[in-house]
Amino acid sequence: MFLSVFSMAGCTSVSSVEDIEEVADTQNVMEDDTDEGLIVIGFSQVGAESDWRKANTESMVKTFTREKGYDLILEDAQQKQQNQITAIRTFIQREVDYIVLAPVTEDGWDTVLTEAKDAGIPVIIVDRMVNVSDPELFKCWVGSDFELEGRKACEWLRNYCENKEIAPEEVNIVDIQGTAGASSQIGRTKGLKDAVRANGWNLLEEAAGEYTQAKGREATSRLLRKYDNINVVYCENDNEAFGAIEAIESAGRKVGNNITAGQIMVISFDGVSDQAIEYAKNGKISCIGECNPLHGPRVEKIIQNLQQGVTPDKYEYVDEDIFSGDSTVTSIEVDDSVYTIKILGK
Numbered sequence: 001m002f003l004s005v006f007s008m009a010g011c012t013s014v015s016s017v018e019d020i021e022e023v024a025d026t027q028n029v030m031e032d033d034t035d036e037g038l039i040v041i042g043f044s045q046v047g048a049e050s051d052w053r054k055a056n057t058e059s060m061v062k063t064f065t066r067e068k069g070y071d072l073i074l075e076d077a078q079q080k081q082q083n084q085i086t087a088i089r090t091f092i093q094r095e096v097d098y099i100v101l102a103p104v105t106e107d108g109w110d111t112v113l114t115e116a117k118d119a120g121i122p123v124i125i126v127d128r129m130v131n132v133s134d135p136e137l138f139k140c141w142v143g144s145d146f147e148l149e150g151r152k153a154c155e156w157l158r159n160y161c162e163n164k165e166i167a168p169e170e171v172n173i174v175d176i177q178g179t180a181g182a183s184s185q186i187g188r189t190k191g192l193k194d195a196v197r198a199n200g201w202n203l204l205e206e207a208a209g210e211y212t213q214a215k216g217r218e219a220t221s222r223l224l225r226k227y228d229n230i231n232v233v234y235c236e237n238d239n240e241a242f243g244a245i246e247a248i249e250s251a252g253r254k255v256g257n258n259i260t261a262g263q264i265m266v267i268s269f270d271g272v273s274d275q276a277i278e279y280a281k282n283g284k285i286s287c288i289g290e291c292n293p294l295h296g297p298r299v300e301k302i303i304q305n306l307q308q309g310v311t312p313d314k315y316e317y318v319d320e321d322i323f324s325g326d327s328t329v330t331s332i333e334v335d336d337s338v339y340t341i342k343i344l345g346k
């Protein structure tokens, strides 16, 4: 599964969003003369903050091509909700056939989604969730169970510590959080906090990482100056982890699993880029909770169902793995489900 996601996501050739938008714009430019019969899709994307996001955008652009009968209008919100609201209103004015929204945060969507509903335009939510008063304001949602991602990564940590006879009270964690209010931040943070309480670990502090490498580095540097006992850095995505690793090494410390010997363990989420996989293989990232970005084909199946009058499932969760370069833990159990750890070869 992982390699198929890895290769399918085209991670080694993750284009810049500018390249992707150029492709989409080129397709749009042509719409004036050959837009007859195309299904017009307005896609409001969060931004280009991470490798995951670029792979997600690439999946949508590669899926919704003019050759396949679509006209994809891609709007990059640069992580600002107001830009997404403006984009949705533009889609309504252009009378698109479908609106696809990847919401930057959960709250604040009732008004604009009511406008879309009043205009009779179906809305599909992808990735993060929206928190709305009326679930009829969107047709359906496809994405990840972020709390489960967090619980799986923490269960890996609990098993690892048990195997290495590291006492729970010796585990001192900092949480480099994703964009505040995003479902992925809410879920991964909850997964960690519940595990801290259940296992008796020490959660020293939560800090804003905003899913970027720069903020991950900045937050980790500040925390390393403040605490001398950090031995686990829980990063809520890979780009934060890259920044955390830079900060740890710049502080003269070593990243790795051997926290008894003073190394600092980094845990992360996504598993989309070459760099993340290389870090997992060489032990710089101890464990990655997969977050699958390939929503293009899933959204296409939903749209094709809607075109044929078939009602899609309201919520579609994506199955995801958990990876490590260390074979100490081979499987974990969460809610009576057993997950085999995908051990990445050196």
Ligand code: GZL
Pocket (backbone or CB within 6 Å): 049, 050, 051, 052, 053, 127, 128, 144, 182, 184, 211, 236, 237, 238, 269, 270, 291
């Ligand atoms: C998760 C997605 C998160 C990724 C980050 O589905 O919302 O946003 O984990 C991305 O890399 O920025």
